[in-house]
Amino acid sequence: MEQARPGETASSPLPHPARPAATPRPRASVRPASAPVPAPLGAPSDATRPGALGTARGEHTHSEPPAPRGPAAHTVQRHSVRGQILKALRAALAEGELVPGEVYSAPVLGERFGVSATPVREAMQQLAAEGAVEVVPNRGFRIAARGPRELADIAEVRALIEVPVILRLAASVPAARWGELRPLARATEAAALEGDRARYAEADRAFHRALLSLAGNEQLVTVAADLHRRSQWPLAADPAARRAGLTADAAQHTALLDALVSGDFEAVRSVVRAHFGGADR
Template identity: 70%
Template sequence: MTGHTGEAGPDGARPWPGVPRQGVPAAESFPAGRPHPEPGPYDGPGPAAPRRMPRRHSVRAQILDALRTALADGELAPGEVYSAPALAERFGVSPTPVREAMQQLASEGAVETVPNRGFRVARRSARDLAELAEVRALLEIPVLLRLAQGGQPEQWDELRPYAAATVAAAARGDRAGYAEADRAFHQALLTLSGNRQLALVGDALHRRMQGPCGG
């Protein structure tokens, strides 16, 4: 993805930098390895059946994934306002799935809704991140102590692939990949507690910690 190069629109909101030019199908606008709209029921040789239109939730999931990647990479700048219609135009989709993805990010604290303009990337100070890290420690340390006292060896083995994924992402300089692998590791750790609500709270907290720090 490219840097922050989009020009502000008439409402002062900026399109998302690095999104494809207008007219590129949504299925082609995401990097390799990201989910794509579902294929049609037949992909073999010979006459193919008409492909189904991508389901809206599938398009929304792709856009949400791409926006999270841009946040982790710092391509969405803290304090900047981005217009959902401008993003939708560049993605080649309707504004609805873009707004839905942005609303999800707003619920996670990554962006803030700006009436009649779009969404502003939230500013997280060093103090904000330190406080969130302290809350996460309050959730995770009791789980670690419980596992250390009565956990089974195979439970620790379940965490090894997640830890390896974070190391691999860090080694190749993949900030977005590292953020997702780190989130998956901590989610797996809290899942071992057997408390589903604790795992959900921990995941939401971790989402609030992701993204650029500014302000």
């Protein structure tokens, strides 16, 4: 048995002295409650939090291991570049900078745009699916050359699809809905006045897509959009003739809306048939 300490008895032991309470560690600095406390160096802010858009490459927090650069992030970045290259190539096609019949390699075009050949090749594959270019094995891509006959054939198919739909919509869509298309028609007029073929191509497609979307048939919109693109590559004309053709085309958009709003069915029929009547689109 443990011997009693001086001043203690074995029958009534005294409790051990209580341990002193832990003294809190002094804080490095104290800020007023109202003062904002900045995040520690390396901590993720709202803009750089994992998963947020705009995360700077190579920025990581000290509390978390660096997120792996998986296929998803790489795909998003590659598709973003491809989208920009695709838009630039479409503009070059519309403006005639890419000559029909000529073959262009992806590496050469990549140097022109300051990117690798991969996004150029991917964008060219999309244009090939749209019929704007042809794949030439081991060489690159040949710009499609369409003559007046082929363009006339495309215009005829477009008329067979779009004219009946527009005439049906003329009898069922309220006049107020047609007014919603006015800004799109004005956009085609503005691009036509500047002779900007690339911008006109986008505005023209947007007008026809919005018009046909009122039918509520997504398959119709998709097929018509594909034919529309094929009718736009390329347009061989001098700047003055091109501007005149675009201005006349845009004026028909406005005339069509005027007829639709007024409910003049015969005027709608006349304008829409004239709109698809020529090969020079």
